[in-house]
Amino acid sequence: MTARIVIIGGGQAGGWAAKTLRDEGFDGEICVVAEEEWDFYERPPLSKASLLEPDAALPRLFSEESQATLNLNWYRPLRAVALDREAKTVHLSNGESLGYDQLLIATGGRARWPGEAWAAHPQVYTLRHWQDAQRLKHRLAQSQRLAIIGGGWIGLEIAASARKSGVAVTLFEQQPALCMRSVSHEVSQRLAQIHRQQGVDIRCGCGALELEDDNGQPVIHCDGQRETFDAVVVGIGVSLNLELAQAAGLRTEQGIVVDAQGRTSDPAIFAAGDVAQHHQYGLCIQSWAFAQNQAVATAKSMLSPEAAGYDEVPWLWSDQYQYNIQILGIPQKGSETIVRDDVLFFSLDVRGRLSQLVAFNDARTVKLAKRWMAAGRDLSDVPLADPAFSLMSLR
């Protein structure tokens, strides 16, 4: 019988796992080891409302009252520093140890830096935690010129928020196109067009970047040009917090390898959220939906080995200017992208099956596309690009 479950990580996946364990009737002890001092909160608002609203509050996952009913034993702000799998014990940064019957690793990731000089400069920022958003918001209010390093989703969202606040933005991306790893060339082009229309100076395919300091102001040296900014935000991706799992000898690849039930190579240890590798796609999805739903499925499996497990196609969204952009699925090598009205981007694999849909302000078609994907529908003969053709006729 499971008497104590320990969750490492007080983020979105940790929070949903704790709630699900209680919702499913677990009445044993739940301990949460959390490096941050805050209650469970969501990160998506950090690059959006939290930067724009002067009095934005912590985007809590659950109200204070709902969280209190979960009856959790918090160990915070503390780090889990090592696992002893034989003794089923977690060692904490204050020297304490915590035994477990089952363990969930939900440690997420940390923002990557291009180098030490960048991390040491007081006007160079990353955005991962609540206090990062507070610092950045404060600086944006005093800035006229912002440089963003990295043209991925976070960089683009920060660009949109900064432009809404009237700050001039220069975005440096070393790849030839924006969000290149996650969407087709056609979508990258559309994103660049939207941002350029809003006045963002996009420098794709830029050369190596160097940081200098000019009396406390960051200066970026690139392709023979030297430009001074009020602030620089680095959004070049995340290093997953895999060290605990690796040191304990759990199987890891891009992330912690888990099955559909979220179970790692140790049957008493589970993993959820950004650190858990999608059991079918072999990738760490790093999205809000995965952090929530895979954690919910994993928590259910911790209590009942017969639970159905996680079975969802990768899905994430991004809000930029007036656009809600939804990204369903992952583009496959060799897939062809069919564009409809500059709003829907269908990527079909060689067999005509939908491998990815990117939709700008069209949640309805995303819903429909989920069904096409689940059914493996052949769309090769469907006139997807024709605006006169009703997609709803394919319901």
Ligand SMILES: Cc1cc2nc3c(=O)[nH]c(=O)nc-3n(C[C@H](O)[C@H](O)[C@H](O)COP(=O)(O)OP(=O)(O)OC[C@H]3O[C@@H](n4cnc5c(N)ncnc54)[C@H](O)[C@@H]3O)c2cc1C
């Ligand atoms: C700025 C921003 C905007 C985003 N916007 C979107 C969006 O629009 N759409 C979308 O789909 N996704 C978005 N995401 C991604 C989404 O927020 C993440 O996928 C999600 O937060 C992952 O949840 P998690 O619980 O796995 O990890 P996290 O939320 O990172 O939580 C992990 C927690 O574990 C703690 N921790 C780490 N190591 C230890 C340790 N050893 N001991 C104790 N605690 C530890 C960390 O400090 C952290 O609090 C965004 C992310 C960011 C940063």
